[in-house]
Amino acid sequence: MNRLPNRAELMDRKEPDGSLPRKIGRWYRTHRRRLPWRETKDPYKIWVSEVMLQQTTVNAVIPYYVRWLELFPDIQALARAPLRRVLKAWEGLGYYQRARNLHQAARTICRKHGGSIPAEFEEFIALPGVGPYIAAAVLSLAFDKPYPVLDANVRRVGMRLYGFQGKANARADAVLLARIRGIFPVENGADFNQALMELGALICRPKNPGCLLCPVQSFCRAYQSGEQEVIPAPKSRSFQQIETVVGIISDQGKYLIQQRPAQGLLAGLWEFPGGKREKGETLREALRREIKEELGVEVRRERLLLKLRHAYTRFQVELFVFECELDRSPLPRSPNRRWVGLRALKRYPFPSGSAQIVRFLEDRDSEKQKRVSVGP
Ligand code: SF4
Secondary structure (H helix, E strand, O other): OOOOOOHHHHHHOOOOOOOHHHHHHHHHHHHOOOOHHHHOOOHHHHHHHHHHHOOOOHHHHHHHHHHHHHHOOOHHHHHHOOHHHHHHHHOOOOOOHHHHHHHHHHHHHHHHOOOOOOOOHHHHHOOOOOOHHHHHHHHHHHHOOOOOOOOHHHHHHHHHHOOOOOOOOHHHHHHHHHHHHHHOOOOOHHHHHHHHHHHHHHOOOOOOOOHHHOOOHHHOHHHHHOOOOOOOOOOOOOOEEEEEEEEEEEEOOEEEEEEOOOOOOOOOOEEOOEEEOOOOOOHHHHHHHHHHHHHOOOEEEEEEEEEEEEEEOOEEEEEEEEEEEEOOOOOOOOOOEEEEEHHHHOOOOOOHHHHHHHHHHHHHHHHHHHHHHHOO
16 A cells, blocks of 8 residues: 655655755756646546556657547536547557446546545545556646655656566566655655656666666665666566457448447447457357357458558467448347448547558548549
8 A cells, every 4th residue: 555654754754955856857847748647636637647658658648638638628528428439539549448438437526526536545546447566647737735646757767776687567566665655755756746746757767777867876775786788587478479360341332330238348348249269260250150150140242452451468369351342131130230331430439450441441432532523
C-alpha cells in the first residue's frame, strides 16, 4: 500500500541544496517537455492522460488525449456517453479494458461521489481500473498529495540509482518505494514525481542512458559501478506468433460484422468474422471452418484481398483477409451481427487489425469513385 508519510516524517526531512530532490527538481524545471496534461491541475484530465500513457508512448497518446477531451470534456460527459462511443475514441490505443474501466469509473463517480473525483487514496483506488500507480499519480499531480509514483521510468531510474541487481519485481518495487518515500520532498512532491518520470524518459533511457548529462549522476550506484546498461535485468518476453483468416462478406454495399463477447480479450469490440488457422489447414480451409463455426453458413469464391501484420498483448498476428460470398444457406439472425455500409463502419470500434481492413475498404472505394468520375 502506498502509505502517506506522516507530518513528523515530512517535517524532519532536511533538503540541503545539493540533495537529490533539489538537483532533480532544478533539472526538471529547465528541461521538462511541455505536454498538454502538464498544463492542468484538473484531476479528470490528469487521470485520462495517466491511463492512456500506460503501455503507450507520449507521442502516440497526444492526439488521442486532445480528441478525447473534445468528445468528453469532463467526468459527466464521459459518464453520459454510450460505451460504443468511448471504445471508438480509444480505437488504436489497445488494451481496451482501460477505456471500459475509465467509463465505468466515471459512472461510479457521478452516482456515488456527486461527480467529484475523490481526493482520498482509499476512495479513489476503489474505483474500477485504479491501481496503486494511477491512484498515486492522480492524487500527487492533481491534489499535491505526497504519494511517490512508480512507473516503468521511475523504476528504472530508482533501480540504477540504488544499484538494485536483477529483474524488476514486486519485492524490489516495495523496497524502492520505501527508499523514494524516504527522500520525498516536503514541498513540490508533484514536481518531484514528474521529474523522476521525465529523467527516465529523456536521460536514464533503457538503452544508452545519457549519464554524462544526468543531474543525479553523483548519487548513482549503477553509474559508479559501470552497470547502468545491465540494470534492471531484461525481462524475458516471448511473443506468440499466430496466423488468422478473416472473411469480408458483403451484400448490396453492406459488410457483415459481429461483436465480440462482453468479457475477455477485446471485449465488446466489433470485427469481421474469422479466426485462427489450425495446424495442417490451408488458409481457405481455415476460413471456411471459422465462418461455419461462427456464422453457421458456408462461403465460396474466396479471393485473397490483403495480408496484414499487427501485434496485441503478447500476440504477433499475420492476418489473411479474404473477400468471399455466402453460399445459399440463409444467415441465422443474431443480435451481435450486423450488415453495415462503408460510411457507418466508421462509427464502430474495431481492434487494430479490423480497423486496418476498414481503412483498406475505404481507400478501395474512393479509388473506384475516382475511376467512375474520370470515366474510361
Ligand atoms: S547516472 Fe546514468 S544510470 Fe544513473 S540515474 Fe543518471 S542516467 Fe541513470
